[in-house]
Amino acid sequence: MKTETVNDEKKTIKMKNYLQHISLDCVVFGFHSNQLKVLLLRMKNTGTWALPGGFVCEDESIEVAANRVLKERTGLDEIFLHQFNVFSDPQRSKHNPAVSDLILSGQTYPEKSWFDKRFISVGFYALVEFSQVEPQPDAFSDICEWINLENIGNLMLDHNHILQKALETLRMQLTFQPIGYNLLPEKFTLSELRKLYETILGKELDRRNFQRKILAYDILTRLEEVRLGVAHKAPVLYKFNLENYKRALDEGLQGRW
Amino acid sequence: MKTETVNDEKKTIKMKNYLQHISLDCVVFGFHSNQLKVLLLRMKNTGTWALPGGFVCEDESIEVAANRVLKERTGLDEIFLHQFNVFSDPQRSKHNPAVSDLILSGQTYPEKSWFDKRFISVGFYALVEFSQVEPQPDAFSDICEWINLENIGNLMLDHNHILQKALETLRMQLTFQPIGYNLLPEKFTLSELRKLYETILGKELDRRNFQRKILAYDILTRLEEVRLGVAHKAPVLYKFNLENYKRALDEGLQGRW
DNA sequence: ATTTCTTTGTGTCAATACGACACAATGATA
DNA sequence: TATCATTGTGTCGTATTGACACAAAGAAAT
Structure with a gap:
């Protein structure tokens, strides 16, 4: 050693x-x-x-x-x-x-x-x-x-x-690769993922548009489970779909000519 | 030396x-x-x-x-x-x-x-x-x-x-920065620029869509001049608008959250 | 000189993506 | 039981994208 x-x-x-x-x-x-x-x-x-x-x-x-x-x-x-x-x-x-x-x-x-x-x-x-x-x-x-x-x-x-x-x-x-798999726990809510993006980018993102866009990438799996014990409505938990996540890492997300 | x-x-x-x-x-x-x-x-x-x-x-x-x-x-x-x-x-x-x-x-x-x-x-x-x-x-x-x-x-x-x-x-x-200023001569046609992109990417691009997209970036200046002596219709020459080109280099072209 | 040919410049159209925003559902809290 | 903040879902107008049509123009062929 x-x-x-x-x-x-x-x-x-x-x-x-x-x-x-x-x-x-x-x-x-x-x-x-x-x-x-x-x-x-x-x-x-x-x-x-x-x-x-x-x-x-x-x-x-x-x-x-x-x-x-x-x-x-x-x-x-x-x-x-x-x-x-x-x-x-x-x-x-x-x-x-x-x-x-x-x-x-x-x-x-x-x-x-x-x-x-x-x-x-x-x-x-x-x-x-x-x-x-x-x-x-x-x-x-x-x-x-x-x-x-x-x-x-x-x-x-x-x-x-x-x-x-x-x-x-x-x-x-x-802007061209998914992120989060290495930074979030296995199960997380879309708000948590969005706040990660907001923190890295240093600006706020529209909650609803973010959800639509990130879901469209098809890198998340929606779980039959909600996060309980937090204030207000219980949010659905997600995890990353590793197969699609890695494909997105390779292929990039957008901005293709 | x-x-x-x-x-x-x-x-x-x-x-x-x-x-x-x-x-x-x-x-x-x-x-x-x-x-x-x-x-x-x-x-x-x-x-x-x-x-x-x-x-x-x-x-x-x-x-x-x-x-x-x-x-x-x-x-x-x-x-x-x-x-x-x-x-x-x-x-x-x-x-x-x-x-x-x-x-x-x-x-x-x-x-x-x-x-x-x-x-x-x-x-x-x-x-x-x-x-x-x-x-x-x-x-x-x-x-x-x-x-x-x-x-x-x-x-x-x-x-x-x-x-x-x-x-x-x-x-x-x-995919997220302009290119060409360092690779093309001062004056060039849109076809030449497109072929540069095609060569780097290793695939063909639609001529008309490329033109629309690259012009929308506002990094080119259209000259009052055509390239003569080539076969068929004389294409208009362009040069890079350095100010906008450099701004695009800094800010990136697309894929913002 | 005229026609042909191929490339250029411009435009259309439908599908999709995007930004801004509305509203009902829901679970904790009062 | 009512309140409240947050979540899930959706709408709408606009911008962007991909696929494609057509006329204009200059060189080449005749």
Whole structure:
């Protein structure tokens, strides 16, 4: 197992097993109480919040490395995970304190120089079911938790920029691919799905038109079951029709020439 | 100037100025005689065809590096250039002969070991105006030329895979962004634009419906000029309305929720 | 010079999709 | 038992789309 414990005496060797100059950062989106949340880490020494990230082992593809990182931070395997951009501004480590200062400040580890290298980072975004995640800090952070999108302040390095790009990508994806399977529990109401769309897009949608359009995609299965215990009329529950959902992922939803 | 001449005695030093493990590959699309073409290099020692590519200097972003590479191969600056995917399969250099064998075979350069490293490659696709390109081979190739998409055979390493992904991205981009400004000459007919779309999408489009739809986007300016000298009725020439074109690039064309 | 031919420019029409909005049904709450 | 907010369903006018018709025009054939 590849832990990154700072006090691990074998770490120097392990650092050498990572590819130099290359890192990855993950924007993990979750949805809970009608709010879009992002999984963040608070760095031990500076208190700065940061995106979960990591490095690439010599025998890993970058996708495998991202899955490993997310498994460590969320406990989840087989996450919906897409690379969306490479961040390679030579100054990206220099707008803010260098990584080595942030994560190793006041300490003199042999790998300080390793962290001082310039890193080109591959950005991934992940969609996960909020309730299934068990946030785990890494060796350099003391807290790992969900932060509401609107409450996110200054992040480490260029992580605000990375987050912004991830959101743009997610919004674009929304216009030609179905979304929700990885963000909602198995059973959900159309209002919950609509609020997910509204939250990602940052604007309100007409309830009735949304219903008509999303049903027309034929990616939902209506259940013989309603959600009880909520105020007012009990809404019907739906689940995704996986077969059609995946077909829609492949074929796209609209805008064909 | 950063040449890569094999016989350049300063090259060993220059190689050290590149970031290790990181490369980039460009899929350069051009359009001529109603055919989509890709700029390819023929490697000197093996005769294998390959995508133009290069490495990243210590002070460059990957975008700047890609622009530099394309400037060297095409003579063009300010090219439409988008990164679309990172290729990082640890085996990507091993399905085919290693890079060092391909480009340095039979020779013993000190940098052979450098090429034997594992590379993670960032894929870019570029759209350029065919007639403005002056293809230039690099230090490791003897030919640089346009190859019709349908005539492209086995490429070096995983370059076929990279090309395939670039095409998919291009096709997807077509559904929500205008295209053509970087691929057609300044003045063009609607038929030429339509054939560009048909070529990229690999299917025929209804001439009249295409015309109606593309004109509705309001990204074209009709000129008081026709193309003479072609068979049959002289078609009206159009050019792109840059202001509206760029707005459409930003806002997207359709499929909004 | 005249006719032919093929492509272009414009338009029609029905089917479908979309945005804005109305109203009855229903389950929790008062 | 009445109230109330939310849900399920539907309407209507407009815009968009796909399939197709036809006349105009310039090159090519005669």
